[in-house]
Structure formats: structure tokens, C-alpha cells
Amino acid sequence: MSVPAxxxxxxxxxxxxxxxxxxxxxxxxxxxxxxxxxxxxxxHVLVIPKAPSRNIFDIATDDLHAVMSTAQRMARAVKAAFDADGTTIQQFSEPAGGQVVFHTHVHVIPRFEGVALKPHTGQMADPDVLMANAAKIRAVLE
Incomplete structure (x- = not known):
């Protein structure tokens, strides 16, 4: 079975x-x-390679290494920025694997003991909250 372009x-x-x-x-x-x-x-942040690829199956090895290195850096940053207990790292490939957007990306989500992930409802977050959360993470990275 061939991979779509x-x-x-x-x-x-x-x-x-x-x-x-x-x-x-x-x-x-x-x-x-x-x-x-x-x-x-x-x-919750997304790490995205600049080079085009659909997912884990077609990403160039050096781009995958860069994505995972950045994912590690973001895991450390979001854990510190939100005083989290840990992180969840997710990457979905192809529809059967749960992929919805077909450009490789890795989810990095701060996690807290006893707190479940919110369901993926399709509801967009308040842009002001996203802007504030981005600022918190950038402050840790500086």
C-alpha cells in the first residue's frame, strides 16, 4: 500500500x-x-518540522532527530513553566493511528498527578489564554 503524497x-x-x-x-x-x-x-504545544513530511513513515532521519530534540527541550520547558509533575509526548501516524493533520508533529503536554487529559472535542481555546501560556513557556526558555 503506497503512502499518499x-x-x-x-x-x-x-x-x-x-x-x-x-x-x-x-x-x-x-x-x-x-x-x-x-x-x-x-x-499543550506542538513540535513541527519545517521540512515537509506526512508522519513518522516519511520524515527524513535528521528532521526526526531535530523534532525529538526540540520535543525534549519543550518537555523540560512546559514542566517548569507549569510546575507539572510530568509530560505526555504523542505522535500519531496515519488515520488508523489517530492522525488528523498530515504534517509530522509531536504533542508535548504538561501532566499533573490525578488530572486526566481533556477530551479532544474540537473546541478551540481562548486566544488570550494561549498567548499567556506561550509567554510562560518562552520565559522559561530565555
Whole structure:
């Protein structure tokens, strides 16, 4: 079974091109980190490679290394920024794996003992809350 071609009209490609707004937290040569607009917890960020790829199956190894290095950095940052007990790191590949947006991305979510993840309802978060949470994380990174 062949993998579908990368669609450069996906939401993350549009964000990377500047066609859609986002709450950017961090950027380096190979990755961008943005706030998830439908967070499953306060401080939920997405690590996105700048190079196009659909998911784990077609991402270049050096881009995957960059994404995971940034994910580790973000895990440390969100844990500190939100005084979290831990983090959840998620990456979904293909529809059967739960992937909805077909540009590789890794979820980094601060976690707290005894607090379940919010359900993924499709409800967008308040932009002011996302902006404030992004600022908290950026402050830890500085």
C-alpha cells in the first residue's frame, strides 16, 4: 500500500508559510513549536518540522532527530513553566493511528498527578489564554 503524497495545503504547512496565524513558542533551523489551539491541557504545544513530511513513515532521519530534540527541550520547558509533575509526548501516524493533520508533529503536554487529559472535542481555546501560556513557556526558555 503506497503512502499518499504530502499535501502542502495542510494547516501546519500554511502556518509555516505564514498563511495562518499561530502562537509561536520556539523556533530553530529545523523546527517550530506552537501552542495547540485545541489543547488537552494547559501548556499543550506542538513540535513541527519545517521540512515537509506526512508522519513518522516519511520524515527524513535528521528532521526526526531535530523534532525529538526540540520535543525534549519543550518537555523540560512546559514542566517548569507549569510546575507539572510530568509530560505526555504523542505522535500519531496515519488515520488508523489517530492522525488528523498530515504534517509530522509531536504533542508535548504538561501532566499533573490525578488530572486526566481533556477530551479532544474540537473546541478551540481562548486566544488570550494561549498567548499567556506561550509567554510562560518562552520565559522559561530565555
Amino acid at each position: 504530502y499535501d502542502d495545503q495542510n494547516v501546519f504547512a500554511k502556518i509555516l508559510r505564514g498563511d495562518l496565524p499561530s502562537h509561536k513558542v520556539f523556533e530553530d533551523a529545523k523546527t517550530v513549536v506552537i501552542m495547540d489551539i485545541m489543547p488537552r491541557g494547559d501548556g
